Amino acid sequence: MDEFDFIKSIQQKNYVQSSLIKGIGDDAAVFRQNYKDTVTSVDTFVEDIHFSRNTMLPFHIGYRALAANISDMAAMGCEPAYYLISIVIPKHWSEKDLADIYLGMKDIATENKMDLIGGDTVSGKELVLSITVIGFVDKDKSRYRSHAISGDIIFVTGTLGDSAAGLHILMNHEKETQEKFKYLIDRHRMPTPRPVFANNLKSISRIALNDISDGIANEAAEIADASKVTMNIEYNSIPYHDLLKGFDKDMQKEWKLFGGEDFELIGTVPKKDWDIVKKVAESTKTKVTAIGYVTDYTDSNPNVFLHEDKDVSILDKSGYTHLK
Numbered sequence: 001m002d003e004f005d006f007i008k009s010i011q012q013k014n015y016v017q018s019s020l021i022k023g024i025g026d027d028a029a030v031f032r033q034n035y036k037d038t039v040t041s042v043d044t045f046v047e048d049i050h051f052s053r054n055t056m057l058p059f060h061i062g063y064r065a066l067a068a069n070i071s072d073m074a075a076m077g078c079e080p081a082y083y084l085i086s087i088v089i090p091k092h093w094s095e096k097d098l099a100d101i102y103l104g105m106k107d108i109a110t111e112n113k114m115d116l117i118g119g120d121t122v123s124g125k126e127l128v129l130s131i132t133v134i135g136f137v138d139k140d141k142s143r144y145r146s147h148a149i150s151g152d153i154i155f156v157t158g159t160l161g162d163s164a165a166g167l168h169i170l171m172n173h174e175k176e177t178q179e180k181f182k183y184l185i186d187r188h189r190m191p192t193p194r195p196v197f198a199n200n201l202k203s204i205s206r207i208a209l210n211d212i213s214d215g216i217a218n219e220a221a222e223i224a225d226a227s228k229v230t231m232n233i234e235y236n237s238i239p240y241h242d243l244l245k246g247f248d249k250d251m252q253k254e255w256k257l258f259g260g261e262d263f264e265l266i267g268t269v270p271k272k273d274w275d276i277v278k279k280v281a282e283s284t285k286t287k288v289t290a291i292g293y294v295t296d297y298t299d300s301n302p303n304v305f306l307h308e309d310k311d312v313s314i315l316d317k318s319g320y321t322h323l324k
Contacts, residue, residue, distance in 0.1 A: 071213065
């Protein structure tokens with residue numbers, strides 16, 4: 001299959017976004033959106049760094065890669081609408097493998113009413129996916145990490161540590177025993193970003209959001225730094241799935257605080273608006289949990305403190321970072 005046949009094979013027959021004027025088939029896509037702000041994000045995924053065929057099928061690679069971008073949109077409080085894929089294709093990947101990658105992306109894109117509107121294909125030594133997502137949000141309703149203030153409630157969606165636990169199981173358990181932990185494995189391979197929940201918080205005038213891609217310690221520190229506040233996390237309040245109880249407590253703690261790739265949300269909200277958050281969570285069938293509170297910082301460096309039983313310690317900014 002040559003490049004042009006490949007493009008035809010992934011082109012959508014029908015588009016769902018009414019703002020699209022021209023999709024795939026020209027030098028560029030064209031869309032027109034009035035009355036809303038446009039939000040865009042890009043992520044790059046490299047074989048054997050961000051994903052491995054030892055733990056994922058091609059379908060999962062595509063699904064998870066686009067899920068990560070959708071999670072960025074959720075953190076901005078926006079509705080994802082379009083995505084573009086640039087892909088570097090090595091010779092050892094078959095046409096079926098590539099088709100399955102795009103099938104995985106199409107699966108979660110359909111779930112979120114997104115259209116594929118373009119991209120690029122080149123050959124190379126290893127598989128690389130670069131995904132650009134475009135979304136829309138009501139004017140001046142984008143959510144920023146810098147919007148936390150003292151007195152806010154800190155909350156998270158879902159359960160934390162699932163993805164890291166799922167990866168551990170895939171790498172260390174025999175296939176015969178993996179079925180017991182299917183939920184955690186699925187959470188690693190096919191995470192659930194939260195754009196619907198986040199977009200439905202639009203009635204709240206001020207809220208800070210960040211998606212949990214690199215671990216809660218890292219994401220909380222980013223909010224603390226951007227807002228110049230102190231984040232106080234109550235460890236015993238962090239939600240986790242019952243399946244984690246079967247593992248060593250130190251491993252559980254590592255996964256919940258630093259594991260990352262759950263693609264849930266951490267946020268802060270005024271106490272007066274907490275009931276709204278809970279109502280939105282109920283209406284969107286999203287688990288939401290209060291895990292701490294925001295205070296003013298007392299020195300030049302905003303901090304994140306971990307409160308565990310009667311002990312209080314600084315929660316270092318950690319998790320996976322590139323170029324470290």
